[in-house]
Amino acid sequence: xxxxxxxxxxxxxxxxxxxxxxxxxxxxxxxxxxxxxxxxxxxxxxxxxxxxxxxxxxxxxxxxxxxxxxxxxxxxxxxxxxxxxxxxxxxxxxxxxxxxxxxxxxxxxxxxxxxxxxxxxxxxxxxxxxxxxxxxxxxxxxxxxxxxxxxxxxxxxxxxxxxxxxxxxxxxxxxxxxxxxxxxxxxxxxxxxxxxxxxxxxxxxxxxxxxxxxxxxxxxxxxxxxxxxxxxxxxxxxxxxxxxxxxxxxxxxxxxxxxxxxxxxxxxxxxxxxxxxxxxxxxxxxxxxxxxxxxxxxxxxxxxxxxxxxxxxxxxxxxxxxxxxxxxxxxxxxxxxxxxxxxxxxxxxxxxxxxxxxxxxxxxxxxxxxx
Amino acid sequence: xxxxxxxxxxxxxxxxxxxxxxxxxxxxxxxxxxxxxxxxxxxxxxxxxxxxxxxxxxxxxxxxxxxxxxxxxxxxxxxxxxxxxxxxxxxxxxxxxxxxxxxxxxxxxxxxxxxxxxxxxxxxxxxxxxxxxxxxxxxxxxxxxxxxxxxxxxxxxxxxxxxxxxxxxxxxxxxxxxxxxxxxxxxxxxxxxxxxxxxxxxxxxxxxxxxxxxxxxxxxxxxxxxxxxxxxxxxxxxxxxxxxxxxxxxxxxxxxxxxxxxxxxxxxxxxxxxxxxxxxxxxxxxxxxxxxxxxxxxxxxxxxxxxxxxxxxxxxxxxxxxxxxxxxxxxxxxxxxxxxxxxxxxxxxxxxxxxxxxxxxxxxx
Numbered sequence: 260x261x262x263x264x265x266x267x268x269x270x271x272x273x274x275x276x277x278x279x280x281x282x283x284x285x286x287x288x289x290x291x292x293x294x295x296x297x298x299x300x301x302x303x304x305x306x307x308x309x310x311x312x313x314x315x316x317x318x319x320x321x322x323x324x325x326x327x328x329x330x331x332x333x334x335x336x337x338x339x340x341x342x343x344x345x346x347x348x349x350x351x352x353x354x355x356x357x358x359x360x361x362x363x364x365x366x367x368x369x370x371x372x373x374x375x376x377x378x379x380x381x382x383x384x385x386x387x388x389x390x391x392x393x394x395x396x397x398x399x400x401x402x403x404x405x406x407x408x409x410x411x412x413x414x415x416x417x418x419x420x421x422x423x424x425x426x427x428x429x430x431x432x433x434x435x436x437x438x439x440x441x442x443x444x445x446x447x448x449x450x451x452x453x454x455x456x457x458x459x460x461x462x463x464x465x466x467x468x469x470x471x472x473x474x475x476x477x478x479x480x481x482x483x484x485x486x487x488x489x490x491x492x493x494x495x496x497x498x499x500x501x502x503x504x505x506x507x508x509x510x511x512x513x514x515x516x517x518x519x520x521x522x523x524x525x526x527x528x529x530x531x532x533x534x535x536x537x538x539x540x541x542x543x544x545x546x547x548x549x550x551x552x553x554x555x556x557x558x559x560x561x562x563x564x565x566x567x568x569x570x571x572x573x574x575x576x577x578x579x580x581x582x583x584x585x586x587x588x589x590x591x592x593x594x595x596x597x598x599x600x601x602x603x604x605x606x607x608x609x610x611x612x613x614x615x616x617x618x619x620x621x622x623x624x625x626x627x628x629x630x
Numbered sequence: 631x632x633x634x635x636x637x638x639x640x641x642x643x644x645x646x647x648x649x650x651x652x653x654x655x656x657x658x659x660x661x662x663x664x665x666x667x668x669x670x671x672x673x674x675x676x677x678x679x680x681x682x683x684x685x686x687x688x689x690x691x692x693x694x695x696x697x698x699x700x701x702x703x704x705x706x707x708x709x710x711x712x713x714x715x716x717x718x719x720x721x722x723x724x725x726x727x728x729x730x731x732x733x734x735x736x737x738x739x740x741x742x743x744x745x746x747x748x749x750x751x752x753x754x755x756x757x758x759x760x761x762x763x764x765x766x767x768x769x770x771x772x773x774x775x776x777x778x779x780x781x782x783x784x785x786x787x788x789x790x791x792x793x794x795x796x797x798x799x800x801x802x803x804x805x806x807x808x809x810x811x812x813x814x815x816x817x818x819x820x821x822x823x824x825x826x827x828x829x830x831x832x833x834x835x836x837x838x839x840x841x842x843x844x845x846x847x848x849x850x851x852x853x854x855x856x857x858x859x860x861x862x863x864x865x866x867x868x869x870x871x872x873x874x875x876x877x878x879x880x881x882x883x884x885x886x887x888x889x890x891x892x893x894x895x896x897x898x899x900x901x902x903x904x905x906x907x908x909x910x911x912x913x914x915x916x917x918x919x920x921x922x923x924x925x926x927x928x929x930x931x932x933x934x935x936x937x938x939x940x941x942x943x944x945x946x947x948x949x950x951x952x953x954x955x956x957x958x959x960x961x962x963x964x965x966x967x968x969x970x971x972x973x974x975x976x977x978x979x980x981x982x983x984x985x986x987x988x989x990x991x992x993x994x995x
């Protein structure tokens with residue numbers, strides 16, 4: 260049994276259309292009344308192609324984790340379809356779902372909470388094999404687990420130890436080995452490095468990239484940190500309050516963000532370089548993210564939008580819900596006035612480009628980075 | 631004389647598992663109004679250093695076992711508990727990472743703010759309340775009169791951290807220590823809080839120590855940085871110098887292991903392999919040696935001391951012209967620092983001496 264999967268050919272692996280995940284709010288003890296919904300994910304569509312990494316980025320409560328879990332069928336969706344390799348998984352159940360599930364695996368944020376403290380590493384990494392009846396004989400199973408541990412850079416001898424004997428970074432490697440056990444095609448990684456120390460984060464990021472190259476994996480990479488998402492993703496989808504507000508190629512999004520929220524998010528990411536920091540200016544968004552129980556009308560970002568403020572608060576933002584529209588190849592934005600963002604001082608300052616006007620051009624890439 | 635002078639501070643924790651060598655002889659100084667960043671990973675001693683300065687080490691495990699801390703001319707380690715209590719809040723204040731656990735969940739914001747103000751100032755309730763309203767306005771909380779009646783759980787994380795900042799600055803302290811003040815917050819909220827913190831400390835002339843693991847945060851917020859590893863300061867320099875000319879292999883490694891949002895495409899991360907040392911072992915040699923790509927045989931035996939990058943001239947410890955110093959036997963050259971790895975022909979890292987080889991995890995780059 261090898262770890263190889265069919266080579267990535269750029270065909271869609273996951274197609275999400277109009278996905279909604281609502282969590283009901285109920286009141287009353289005996290007679291439960293449904294009084295509202297937390298609209299965690301509210302009409303989200305995207306496609307994940309074989310072999311690519313799509314980054315889902317946004318702040319807490321924006322629905323990125325819920326989206327990831329809905330794709331895994333860990334949450335039932337309220338509406339919409341999720342097609343995995345052409346098959347609608349929102350409808351599948353029982354044996355069909357079980358067979359589908361082994362093709363998608365998840366890596367969790369907290370390497371302390373996601374490993375059973377009473378199981379040995381061999382038990383943890385081998386459990387998916389047992390569940391799906393792939394373990395084979397004891398010797399085969401042990402060999403396979405050893406191979407998986409070696410793949411993630413752990414000594415196969417460690418298999419007899421328990422999770423508490425490992426550091427955070429090593430635990431995350433164990434979690435990755437478990438996710439790889441069934442040779443999945445899709446891996447949903449939910450904040451896989453945010454609980455780790457800085458020097459360990461790069462180890463795990465590099466490991467994930469090596470594994471993708473070697474095994475042809477497709478990643479849905481969920482994180483709040485735009486610099487991490489940018490590093491690993493081919494394309495990035497920015498979420499705000501249950502919606503995708505902008506999708507673009509990773510590089511394009513960082514050089515030419517077009518949604519006012521994406522610009523603000525990018526401007527807020529600190530860059531470890533005082534020279535760049537001194538010429539950037541943060542866009543300070545006022546207030547907090549509104550409640551997803553009762554999202555603002557029209558554009559959900561209008562209550563905090565700096566662009567709307569500058570344009571004299573046009574009525575359209577409050578009245579009309581902007582849909583994702585294509586502004587250039589592969590670059591979609593859900594903002595009525597995205598054209599106003601392009602080339603604005605805010606956009607330039609957020610990207611940290613050296614001079615006005617270079618933010619959109621191709622050769623600006625190095626000007627901010629190579630110092 | 632500097633506002634704060636820490637000299638050869640040694641802090642240890644006595645636990646059932648043995649003695650933890652948390653801080654192993656740390657010296658630095660801070661002038662009035664200066665902003666210092668302390669950067670390092672979990673367990674490097676950055677928080678313990680600040681808790682020791684505030685004399686807030688967890689008891690009974692934590693002990694200051696050596697060194698001195700002088701604040702505003704006073705020897706803090708000789709102060710009684712009552713004297714310390716007087717000073718905390720009034721002269722020196724602290725903001726913690728998690729604003730939820732640093733506020734009392736069963737008291738309103740008003741009760742907590744008034745308590746702080748009235749503990750140090752002989753003022754009536756009305757006057758204290760007026761000050762509280764003024765402070766909440768200062769940190770940008772809308773309708774402060776109404777919000778005073780709220781409980782902490784009715785505030786979002788960013789607002790709670792604003793309340794913490796308001797309380798910390800209530801008595802215009804000379805020194806503010808912020809321990810990972812924005813780590814629990816979302817990035818746009820982090821931007822709000824950092825902006826506020828920067829503005830208020832500048833306006834009030836408050837000296838600040840910003841403790842964080844995030845090099846991006848200190849790059850924009852501080853004038854000077856101490857990089858800590860395993861309880862030692864391994865490099866110290868004015869902020870611009872540190873980023874332009876990182877000199878210690880650990881600093882070089884940190885800068886190469888964080889993805890930058892403005893990096894050119896195809897940027898390669900060079901992680902620091904291995905894990906930080908077990909601090910139950912008394913430190914012998916350079917603490918970074920087991921993970922270092924530049925280590926020499928001497929690194930296993932002698933711990934290097936902080937030395938100026940370039941010899942000659944007096945060592946300046948504070949202010950914008952502070953001397954760039956670091957503790958390394960075999961510092962990377964400028965080219966090596968830029969590349970993130972040794973470039974010398976035939977250079978091989980020194981293997982660990984047999985005495986320690988079995989006990990510690992050593993990385994072969």
